[in-house]
Amino acid sequence: MKYKSQKVAYWFFALSMLLFGLQIIYGFIMGFAHAGFDGLHSVIPFNTARAVHTNLLVVWLLSGFMGAAYYIIPEEAQRELVSVKLAYVQLISLAVVGVVAIVGYHFNYWEGRKFLEIPRPLDYLVVVNVLLFLGIILTTLFKGKRRTTTALVLSMGLLFAALLYLPGMLPFDSQVKDSFFRWWVVHLWVEGVWELIMGGILSFLLIKLTGVDREVIEKWLYVIVGLTFLSGVLGTGHHYYYIGVNKIWLIVGGIFSALEPLAFLAMALFAVNMYRKGEKKHPNKLALYWTLGAAIVSFIGAGLLGFAHTLPQTNLYTHGTLVTAMHGHLAFWGAYAMIVLAIISYSLPNMTGRKLYESTRGRMAFWMSNIGMIGMTVAFGVAGVVQVYLERKMKMEFMEVQKEVEIHFIVLIICATLFMTGIILYFIDFYKHGRPNDEALEPDSNL
Amino acid sequence: MLSKKQARAFFLGGTVVTFLIFIGLTIFSFTKAQDQSNDGNITEAVVRGKVLWEENNCMGCHTIMGEGAYYAPELTKVIDRRGEGYIRAVLTSPVDWAPNGRKMVAYGFTQEEADDLIAFFDWIDDIDLNGFDTVVSPLSKDDN
Numbered sequence: 036m037k038y039k040s041q042k043v044a045y046w047f048f049a050l051s052m053l054l055f056g057l058q059i060i061y062g063f064i065m066g067f068a069h070a071g072f073d074g075l076h077s078v079i080p081f082n083t084a085r086a087v088h089t090n091l092l093v094v095w096l097l098s099g100f101m102g103a104a105y106y107i108i109p110e111e112a113q114r115e116l117v118s119v120k121l122a123y124v125q126l127i128s129l130a131v132v133g134v135v136a137i138v139g140y141h142f143n144y145w146e147g148r149k150f151l152e153i154p155r156p157l158d159y160l161v162v163v164n165v166l167l168f169l170g171i172i173l174t175t176l177f178k179g180k181r182r183t184t185t186a187l188v189l190s191m192g193l194l195f196a197a198l199l200y201l202p203g204m205l206p207f208d209s210q211v212k213d214s215f216f217r218w219w220v221v222h223l224w225v226e227g228v229w230e231l232i233m234g235g236i237l238s239f240l241l242i243k244l245t246g247v248d249r250e251v252i253e254k255w256l257y258v259i260v261g262l263t264f265l266s267g268v269l270g271t272g273h274h275y276y277y278i279g280v281n282k283i284w285l286i287v288g289g290i291f292s293a294l295e296p297l298a299f300l301a302m303a304l305f306a307v308n309m310y311r312k313g314e315k316k317h318p319n320k321l322a323l324y325w326t327l328g329a330a331i332v333s334f335i336g337a338g339l340l341g342f343a344h345t346l347p348q349t350n351l352y353t354h355g356t357l358v359t360a361m362h363g364h365l366a367f368w369g370a371y372a373m374i375v376l377a378i379i380s381y382s383l384p385n386m387t388g389r390k391l392y393e394s395t396r397g398r399m400a401f402w403m404s405n406i407g408m409i410g411m412t413v414a415f416g417v418a419g420v421v422q423v424y425l426e427r428k429m430k431m432e433f434m435e436v437q438k439e440v441e442i443h444f445i446v447l448i449i450c451a452t453l454f455m456t457g458i459i460l461y462f463i464d465f466y467k468h469g470r471p472n473d474e475a476l477e478p479d480s481n482l
Numbered sequence: 483m484l485s486k487k488q489a490r491a492f493f494l495g496g497t498v499v500t501f502l503i504f505i506g507l508t509i510f511s512f513t514k515a516q517d518q519s520n521d522g523n524i525t526e527a528v529v530r531g532k533v534l535w536e537e538n539n540c541m542g543c544h545t546i547m548g549e550g551a552y553y554a555p556e557l558t559k560v561i562d563r564r565g566e567g568y569i570r571a572v573l574t575s576p577v578d579w580a581p582n583g584r585k586m587v588a589y590g591f592t593q594e595e596a597d598d599l600i601a602f603f604d605w606i607d608d609i610d611l612n613g614f615d616t617v618v619s620p621l622s623k624d625d626n
């Protein structure tokens with residue numbers, strides 16, 4: 036750690052881990068409900084569990100991205116954050132809004148719009164919170180000694196993510212328009228601006244971990260985010276096939292979304308090549324695992340599994356089935372969860388001064404969570420394909436089909452247990468690093 | 483070899499161009515001649531139905547037009563499939579509706595609220611979904 040104010044990041048990461056833990060618990064509630072054990076129905080019905088599960092996911096990822104920005108921007112801009120106090124205010128308000136929303140979901144206080152369940156009044160608080168965050172980050176960046184591409188891409192991603200939240204707040208009487216603009220948030224986040232955030236973090240990590248020249252890494256960063264927008268913006272059309280808008284989207288969405296995997300492929304090749312090329316090998320092996328892992332697993336989850344159902348001919352059958360859930364899990368895990376875990380693994384030893392770079396526990400956390408998640412993906416996938424076949428080809432009733440696939444949810448629960456064990460090990464590692472402190476300051480280090 | 487400057491130009495150029503096309507296509511697909519959203523037929527009852535749909539997060543279990551959760555049946559064309567009486571019984575039921583074991587929340591809606599939700603489903607049923615409705619609702623009257 037080079038600047039004292041970078042320590043703020045620790046608390047964002049801690050909040051992130053706490054919410055991640057809760058997210059998993061609600062995932063289990065849904066997994067059991069799908070398997071036929073819905074004992075909690077009267078207290079936590081499925082729609083509550085689901086809204087909590089997905090919103091906690093988004094909030095813990097955002098908290099992780101914010102922590103990443105608070106860690107990365109001072110180092111890239113070569114100065115302290117403009118205000119540490121405001122950063123803590125922002126942290127606490129983020130936690131408060133998040134908790135109020137999550138508690139509200141248990142009392143029918145929500146808006147049933149997938150992924151955007153936060154009720155409008157709270158949306159305004161989210162906006163204020165994010166403005167505060169952006170204010171701190173952008174002023175630090177512009178007052179800084181240098182403006183690197185890495186910092187610019189990361190900040191641009193965060194800024195656009197904030198702007199794109201707004202279309203989701205537009206009120207519509209039409210379900211079609213509601214859904215149309217909901218995708219401006221959901222799709223353009225995960226297949227657009229969040230990739231900038233991921234790219235920025237990845238580039239920072241590769242510079243630190245491999246020692247490859249910044250100019251080379253940042254050039255490829257532009258190519259990657261270029262590919263992202265080139266395919267991802269018009270690729271939004273893959274959500275417009277069957278929701279009551281023009282057929283033109285079948286062609287546009289089909290072609291451009293089919294190109295989206297290129298950005299993820301580029302990201303994977305980029306990370307692996309920079310690692311090969313790098314001469315200086317950073318001792319923090321765990322951070323390297325997570326960094327390369329994110330680049331590779333995101334290509335599988337988002338790129339390959341996204342491609343698997345993105346053409347209109349296929350999507351006609353898979354749209355809105357468990358096939359979507361299969362892809363959703365590995366894509367979110369590979370791209371965004373893993374990149375957050377990567378930046379935490381990298382920065383934690385630097386903030387706390389405890390250089391636990393290599394441990395069996397750390398490596399077990401990586402492998403168990405990844406193998407568990409891949410198993411979960413397979414379970415969802417098998418259930419999804421069976422569902423598509425029986426329901427949409429054989430024309431069987433929804434609930435009859437659900438009974439047929441119950442067994443795959445037992446498999447899901449087993450794999451999820453492995454996954455959770457890995458994550459608990461990660462949490463223990465996090466805890467063992469202790470608190471951030473000023474003794475960990477190393478102003479001259481290259482790490 | 484590609485320089486960093488060229489790489490940046492590719493990024494900025496590609497972004498601006500595709501975004502403009504995206505906005506253009508959005509406007510195009512909502513012009514009168516191209517519109518297939520059935521928005522012209524939205525009544526006050528449909529709007530009230532949509533509000534109920536959202537306030538109770540029905541999408542947290544069901545899908546509609548293929549969007550939502552995968553725990554409960556797709557509701558596009560559900561009126562065609564089940565008939566209005568059945569839907570009304572589900573919506574107004576004071577106990578958890580669970581004919582196949584899996585439970586729905588007992589909303590106990592009033593008759594008026596049920597009317598509004600039915601109006602909402604009816605409106606959905608007349609949207610041109612580019613053929614999705616024939617795949618997703620095997621029991622829809624059109625193809626049996």
Ligand code: HEM
Binds near residue numbers: 340344353356550
């Ligand atoms: C990291 C990047 C990605 C993440 C986190 C992600 C996540 C998701 C999630 C959560 C959904 C469900 C959305 C909903 O129904 O509300 C979804 C749907 C979808 N995704 Fe992705 N995705 C990513 C990248 C991609 C890519 C690159 C492609 C295509 C090549 C793709 C293709 C699709 C398609 C076609 C659907 C619609 C499925 C349906 O019709 O039900 N995704 N994605």
Ligand code: HEM
Binds near residue numbers: 089092363552
């Ligand atoms: C213990 C682990 C987990 C279990 C058992 C679990 C289970 C589930 C279940 C049953 C659903 C609902 C599917 C439906 O609507 O019927 C779901 C949705 C979802 N989960 Fe998980 N989950 C777990 C962890 C995760 C993790 C770690 C992530 C992200 C990295 C994640 C991301 C999502 C997303 C994005 C959705 C929405 C998918 C969609 O609508 O297509 N889950 N999860």
Ligand SMILES: [Fe+2]
Binds near residue numbers: 222226270271273274
């Ligand atoms: Fe998408």
